[in-house]
Amino acid sequence: MKLAVIGRGMIGSAATRHLAEAGYNVTLIGTREPEAYATHDGVFASHYDEGRITRGLDQNRFWSDVSRASIARYRKLEAATGTRFYEEVGVLMAGPQGRSLIDAVLSVAQSTNIDHDQLDAEQLAQRFPYFHFPQDTLGVFETTNAGYINPRRMVQAQLIAAKNAGAHFVDGVAGGLNEAANGISVDVGGANLNFDRVLLATGGFTQSLLGDEVPLNIYARTVALFSIDADEQCRLAGMPSHISLLEDGRDPYLLPPILYPDGSVCLKLGGDPEDNVLENTQDVKDWFRSGGSQSVGQFLEHSIREKMPNLRIIETRIAPCVTSFTEDELPVIRALTGRVAVAVGGNGKGAKNSDELGRLGAEALVGQPVV
Numbered sequence: 001m002k003l004a005v006i007g008r009g010m011i012g013s014a015a016t017r018h019l020a021e022a023g024y025n026v027t028l029i030g031t032r033e034p035e036a037y038a039t040h041d042g043v044f045a046s047h048y049d050e051g052r053i054t055r056g057l058d059q060n061r062f063w064s065d066v067s068r069a070s071i072a073r074y075r076k077l078e079a080a081t082g083t084r085f086y087e088e089v090g091v092l093m094a095g096p097q098g099r100s101l102i103d104a105v106l107s108v109a110q111s112t113n114i115d116h117d118q119l120d121a122e123q124l125a126q127r128f129p130y131f132h133f134p135q136d137t138l139g140v141f142e143t144t145n146a147g148y149i150n151p152r153r154m155v156q157a158q159l160i161a162a163k164n165a166g167a168h169f170v171d172g173v174a175g176g177l178n179e180a181a182n183g184i185s186v187d188v189g190g191a192n193l194n195f196d197r198v199l200l201a202t203g204g205f206t207q208s209l210l211g212d213e214v215p216l217n218i219y220a221r222t223v224a225l226f227s228i229d230a231d232e233q234c235r236l237a238g239m240p241s242h243i244s245l246l247e248d249g250r251d252p253y254l255l256p257p258i259l260y261p262d263g264s265v266c267l268k269l270g271g272d273p274e275d276n277v278l279e280n281t282q283d284v285k286d287w288f289r290s291g292g293s294q295s296v297g298q299f300l301e302h303s304i305r306e307k308m309p310n311l312r313i314i315e316t317r318i319a320p321c322v323t324s325f326t327e328d329e330l331p332v333i334r335a336l337t338g339r340v341a342v343a344v345g346g347n348g349k350g351a352k353n354s355d356e357l358g359r360l361g362a363e364a365l366v367g368q369p370v371v
């Protein structure tokens with residue numbers, strides 16, 4: 001059986017690795033990160049960054065399960081590929097005591113035996129003196145098997161492992177699918193490539209191939225990066241990743257100091273004040289090319305000054321991204337026809353668990369267990 005995976009992103013690279021390692025003949029179709037966003041006319045991706053929070057903690061058991069399944073395989077993938085992508089600095093989730101969100105996180109932590117400490121406002125202030133917390137805050141600190149991953153490097157590791165297992169690669173954008181009785185062809189740059197089955201792991205660009213067959217809300221996101229100097233890096237040594245679960249339903253997320261490709265060391269804060277839907281693929285491309293929203297950047301800078309009042313910021317910059325949300329906030333991983341399957345819908349949290357989502361996508365494609 002000749003298989004293809006479309007999408008060289010977090011889920012597609014994982015699906016390709018799992019298929020290749022299970023002995024399937026698989027080809028990954030996709031492109032590399034563009035060098036200049038502003039002038040790029042092709043597709044973009046949601047993982048072009050140096051940090052994504054990884055954790056077993058979640059309000060929802062499904063997301064906790066797929067994340068813990070993935071996290072358990074990180075070190076083996078790193079060792080097999082010589083590619084480090086995981087930093088186990090821990091994750092702190094915090095919110096108003098007695099409210100459903102933080103209670104749900106605590107309940108999943110307890111029912112899944114996640115290593116965690118439960119901290120009140122006073123204990124939080126002692127343990128994390130650089131953060132400000134309101135008096136009624138409850139913190140759940142996941143001490144092990146949590147922290148952050150470098151998503152670019154994790155994809156790289158998946159690609160190396162897939163290649164070592166015999167996967168093939170086609171550099172290009174899939175322009176369309178043509179399903180027939182005896183196979184399915186994929187148009188890549190005008191050439192028709194023929195396969196028996198195809199898995200789409202196309203993230204925020206799924207609509208361009210499937211129309212509205214798999215409904216996704218693609219939201220424009222802006223993150224702010226705050227560069228800091230060496231003294232601040234020392235002061236913040238050991239800082240975990242941190243998510244606040246706020247009363248108004250927002251959940252801003254903060255990554256500890258991370259080295260960026262330009263040599264700067266930055267904290268990253270995300271959490272847009274509102275959801276702006278991008279209606280179609282052209283809007284998604286335009287959004288990436290725009291470089292992000294200056295006003296959201298200002299909002300995030302104000303937010304970090306509340307969260308970390310003593311933080312000495314050298315420079316603030318912003319970056320664009322998109323998230324793909326489904327109606328029930330769970331990913332869509334299933335066969336659409338006898339020849340086409342999808343694995344999409346990261347719902348803003350699909351990086352950490354992408355290895356397991358990719359494995360599930362591989363199973364949806366071949367219709368049997370892939371281990």
Ligand SMILES: Cc1cc2nc3c(=O)[nH]c(=O)nc-3n(C[C@H](O)[C@H](O)[C@H](O)COP(=O)(O)OP(=O)(O)OC[C@H]3O[C@@H](n4cnc5c(N)ncnc54)[C@H](O)[C@@H]3O)c2cc1C
Nearest residue numbers: 007009010011045046053174203205321346349350351352
């Ligand atoms: C700002 C931001 C912060 C986030 N933070 C976190 C976090 O802390 N933790 C976490 O777990 N998750 C986080 N996420 C979510 C996570 O990054 C995504 O859920 C994840 O990247 C989804 O993986 P994917 O494979 O579906 O999409 P992608 O990684 O975007 O991959 C899709 C790939 O498909 C390719 N593609 C699309 N169409 C075509 C085509 N026609 N032909 C060829 N290739 C195509 C794209 O180029 C891309 O490479 C965050 C997302 C954003 C935007």
